[in-house]
Amino acid sequence: MVKTKFITFEGIDGAGKSSHLSWFAEMLRARGARVTVTREPGGTHLGEIWREQLLRDKMTTESQALLMFASRSEHLDQVIRPSLARGDWVICDRFTDATYAYQGSGHGVSTDLIDTLATWLHSDCMPDVTLLFDVSVETARRRLLSEGRSPDRFESEQGDFMQRVRDAYLALAASDPQRYRIIDGARTKEDIREKLVDLIEELFPL
Numbered sequence: 411m412v413k414t415k416f417i418t419f420e421g422i423d424g425a426g427k428s429s430h431l432s433w434f435a436e437m438l439r440a441r442g443a444r445v446t447v448t449r450e451p452g453g454t455h456l457g458e459i460w461r462e463q464l465l466r467d468k469m470t471t472e473s474q475a476l477l478m479f480a481s482r483s484e485h486l487d488q489v490i491r492p493s494l495a496r497g498d499w500v501i502c503d504r505f506t507d508a509t510y511a512y513q514g515s516g517h518g519v520s521t522d523l524i525d526t527l528a529t530w531l532h533s534d535c536m537p538d539v540t541l542l543f544d545v546s547v548e549t550a551r552r553r554l555l556s557e558g559r560s561p562d563r564f565e566s567e568q569g570d571f572m573q574r575v576r577d578a579y580l581a582l583a584a585s586d587p588q589r590y591r592i593i594d595g596a597r598t599k600e601d602i603r604e605k606l607v608d609l610i611e612e613l614f615p616l
Contacts, residue, residue, distance in 0.1 A: 412443075412614050416490070416535070418505040421543035422576050424550030426602075428503060430543075434606055435501050441614050446493040447504035450481065454488045454537075457481040457517050465547040471517035477483055478509050479527045486532055505537060507582055515578030516571050539613065541606075545595040547572045 417465045418425040419427040432515075451461040460481045461581065464474060482505075493500050506528050545553075583590035591609060603609060 414443075414492060414494055414499050415538040416426040416500045416502070416612060417613075418502045418507065418537040418540045419543065420504060420507050420511075420540055420579060421595060422545070422547065422550050422572055422579070424513075424553040425543040425545045427541070427593075429599075430602060430606060431501060431503055433603065434610070437610050438499055438501075438609065438614060441610065441616060444496075444498045444500045445616060446489065446500045447503075448485070448489050448500065450485060450505055450508065451478055452481070453485040453490075453502075456482075456484050459510045471513060471519050472523075474517065475509060475513040475524065475527070478513065479531060482506070483531055486577040492533060502537075505540075506532070506615070507537075507540060507579070509612070510582060511575045511578040516575045526529065539591060539609075540583075540586075540590050541593055541609075542579055542590055543593045547576060549596055555576060 419431050421427045430448065435447045438445050450457070451464050452458045463469075464481075470475070474595055486599050490500055490502070506524075509524055509528075510521065514524050571606060580592075583592055593605060595602070
C-alpha cells in the first residue's frame with residue numbers, strides 16, 4: 411500500500427503554482443488516492459478570516475508571522491493532521507516555507523523566531539515533498555499585471571522584496587534537496603505537467 415504524503419506547493423506570487431495544484435490533485439485521485447486540497451493562510455473558518463486580514467490590513471511584520479502561525483495551528487488541528495490520519499494525501503498551497511520566505515527574508519522577521527514557532531507547532535508534521543515553482547521576478551510581475559486584478563499587500567511590495575523572497579526559497583531548496591523539487595515555472599504548461607506526471611508516478615506507483 412502506498413504511504414500517504416503531505417505535499418506543499420510553494421513559489422513567489424506569479425510563479426504559476428496555483429494553476430497546477432488542482433490538476434495535480436485530480437491526477438492523484440485518478441490513481442486511487444484520497445486527496446485533501448487546502449491552502450495557507452486559510453484552510454479553516456478562522457484561517458480564512460485571518461487570511462483576509464493578512465492580505466489587506468496593515469500590521470507589524472512580527473504580527474504577520476504570529477498570525478500566520480495562529481492560522482497554521484488551527485489548520486494543522488482541524489485539517490492537515492486529521493486528513494493524514496485517515497489516509498488522505500494532503501496537498502497544501504503554501505506552508506511554513508512561505509513564512510521563512512515572506513516574513514523572514516522578505517520582511518526581516520528573525521529566522522530563530524520562525525524556527526522556534528515551527529518546532530513548537532509542527533515538528534511532528536513536516537511536508538514529505540515540496541514543489542517549488544520558480545520564475546524570475548520580472549516574469550512573475552508581468553503575469554500578475556496581465557491578470558488585471560488588484561494586487562494584495564504582498565504582491566504590492568516595492569523594491570527588491572520579491573527577489574529576497576525568491577532567493578530565500580532557492581536557499582531553502584538547496585538546504586533540503588531530498589524534500590524539494592524545483593519546477594521551472596517559465597516552461598509551458600504542457601512541459602510542467604509532463605514533469606508533474608513523472609513525479610506522481612514516482613510517488614504513487616501503480
